[in-house]
Amino acid sequence: MNNTHVEVGIAPQTPESQTVNMENVTCPICFKSFSNLVLLNTHLDNDHGFNDSIDDSSPTVSKQQATSQEKKRNIANTKSKNIKVLAKVNKIKTGHWKAYTSGSKCHDCGHILKSKSEARNCRKCGNLFSKWHCRNVIRLNLKADYDPENGKWYNCCQGCYIMRPGYNDFGSRVDLTETFCKIRYSKSDDRELRRLQLENRLVVLINGIIILYNKYHDSILGPVKLDYNITTLERSTVPWRDDSTVSNCNICHTKFTFLLRKHHCRLCGSIVCDKIETCCSNELLIRFLQAVTSDLNYTQSVPEDPEFDKGIRICSNCLDMIYVPRKFKKDISALPTAIISKYYSLQNLSVVINQVLPKFEDLLSKIEITRELNNVPDITDVRELGKHREKLLRAFKAYNILTKQVVTTRTTNISEKRIQESIKIISSDFINEKILPMKNLPTILNSGSSSNESSTNNSFMDTGTPEVKKLSDLMSDLTIKEIKEYREELMVFKEQSFMLQSMIKDSKKQRHFDEVQVLSNNLKDIKKRVDDIQNKLGEQGFD
Ligand SMILES: [Zn+2]
Ligand SMILES: [Zn+2]
Ligand SMILES: [Zn+2]
Ligand SMILES: [Zn+2]
Ligand SMILES: [Zn+2]
Incomplete structure (x- = not known):
């Protein structure tokens, strides 16, 4: 499975590849996981061509590399030694390898390969490359054919790397549309829920305030009782945030001062300012609010009494939630002009x-x-x-x-x-x-x-x-505009033709007959255009 990921050029984010535990190491090439370093070394030797069974026959093994191979071999267990013996028998074919001669060039970049140790044969195509241009690894069988399933890992050139079946240069494609939609819908569901909640509170407040108004406004001490009861109603509809814990406006974040007072939004309970510049909150007349949200289920209607001037303080966030969708609906249902x-x-x-x-x-x-x-x-x-x-x-x-x-x-x-x-x-x-x-x-x-x-x-x-x-x-x-334009054009051409006629007369007098010829041709053209425009204008034209 991991190998399949490598085939499309993407490092899989498997838990194994992220581990740093030395007891559980991951191959940097194919991301297979191993319980210890020894096993990884064996794997590197056998599956990725670090094994000398390949490099022995390669013309490019340097002293240093050989030493590191030696070290790896020393810590490898006996099991791997057995495999190595097998691997020595099953060598990948080398018959198609280009031989190194002095003056050989990298098949990729064309640089002259100064020594044999700088050169490396692509195990797939056999051409000579500088080591830098033969660093890709790919699975090949012993006939040097692509074998992504059962092949072993060998070095190859960029060209052979790209030519392998299943290669693409954009990585693997993971369709996250469904996940995205899920998140989106849950977000908009949340918003819808919030809107319903706010609307419900608005209905409770408006109905309640109208009932209280009808009950108290005519009685003795009515206004005092009314205000007290409205406050009780408001605070029972939404829990107000504690004043003392808040020092900045919830919306514009301005610090509250003696002059900039704190206000509670009656719908969401948050503490906001009432600066005119930011409009963070406003006391909106119930008369207006109910008219705007007339689609909600109100049991009480606004009293006829023109003195009814009760309002509800609402923050701009809540107003947006309630007002904007309604305005939008109204706008799109409005008749076109x-x-x-x-x-x-x-x-x-x-x-x-x-x-x-x-x-x-x-x-x-x-x-x-x-x-x-x-x-x-x-x-x-x-x-x-x-x-x-x-x-x-x-x-x-x-x-x-x-x-x-x-x-x-x-x-x-x-x-x-x-x-x-x-x-x-x-x-x-x-x-x-x-x-x-x-x-x-x-x-x-x-x-x-x-x-x-x-x-x-x-x-x-x-x-x-x-x-x-x-x-x-x-x-x-014809449109008025067009008639005007055509008439203006006509005027210009008529003027020109008049001028030309007088010029022709003059030229004739002075016996400049070649000039007369040219001028008459011009006149002909202009007369033709005058006719065209007059045709277009029809009875709207003039002579
Ligand atoms: Zn590996
Ligand atoms: Zn090169
Ligand atoms: Zn190649
Ligand atoms: Zn504010
Ligand atoms: Zn609010």
Whole structure:
């Protein structure tokens, strides 16, 4: 089992590996546990290749190493000697080892191996390495094949170490999700329990105080009796912490002074300050508390009497526990603002347009091609095209109207203003990208239907509501912003074309005909752009 861990490159945290007891030692290589050093030495010799049965045949055994082997051998017991004899017989193959010659280089880093004693053969691949680059240990059988189950431990190079079956460089993976979830849930269970506890105390206090108020507030000495009884109720609801043991606020840790007084939270009993800057505690009106927690089971309701001004001191921790989840629930259940709900509609429309548009374009080009070949288009195609067109026209129209509504909606705060700006940008991009290129659509359809009236009469093309028949109807529905921008562009181009015209006149007078040529070309370009913009603007343009 331990060996399996080594195979994935992770040191197992078994109790054995942590022990320092010399009577119970652990192999530093495979983490097997042994009852004494002698057994460990035997194990090192036999299983990890420190045995001279391997190193004898190795060209790398130094004098020093040999001495330490000697020592180990001396303290090893007879049993291990027997195994050694066996091991000598069963040597790992060495036939594939590269021989050392002067000038041999480390197969890994390329350094020249100055002497034979510096070199070591990888027991797996047989190449020569410096000792530093042949320090990994791996289980091999006598044929120098990987054998993680029954092989013995031999030195190998980094390459062979990585190539062994089951190697990974990220260690073993231990799935702790379940443990984590358990801890998480128990934590949130604790929190939930705490919240229920606090809410329960709040209900007891509020009900109790209202009952006491109704009982005493009209009687003689009422206010005194009332306050006394409320204090008794409060102290019986939650044990108060002893004042004398506490010298700092439980929340902000400020030291209490003569001026900074101690207060008890009526829900958790802890001692806190009432600094205005930190709001560690506040006396909150029962009227307010009950309204905020109206979902709790109160048996008493706040007295009508406007003089009822009783409050409960609550620390900020307890307030958070009770108030924050309720505020959150309220926030997410609140209806979206006008702008947001319009944005949702815009989103839905853009989904519709994005879905229908490609289908429409495909059908259109199919029908166009059929007509160019002077064939009669399929009647179902034409009908389908009419349906898509209808859907698109309606969606375009609605999109334009909604965009205009969003742009003109009065915003109530800065974040809404930002949302509005973003929607403006998104929708005007969408209009530019999807809707404006469709501007010439009606001409294509109309000319098509008139030239081929026998097969496609207008009733197929204009099956929709009477308000939206042509795209040009809604092109006048460009957003105000767009119209403004297009008009400004138009002005600039018109000015330019006017200037060019006068320059051409001058050049003609001065007989600079090459200049006239260039200028006229420029003028042509600009006139084309003016036409484009005027097309986009439709009846919103001007001459
Ligand atoms: Zn070992
Ligand atoms: Zn090297
Ligand atoms: Zn190797
Ligand atoms: Zn404080
Ligand atoms: Zn508290």
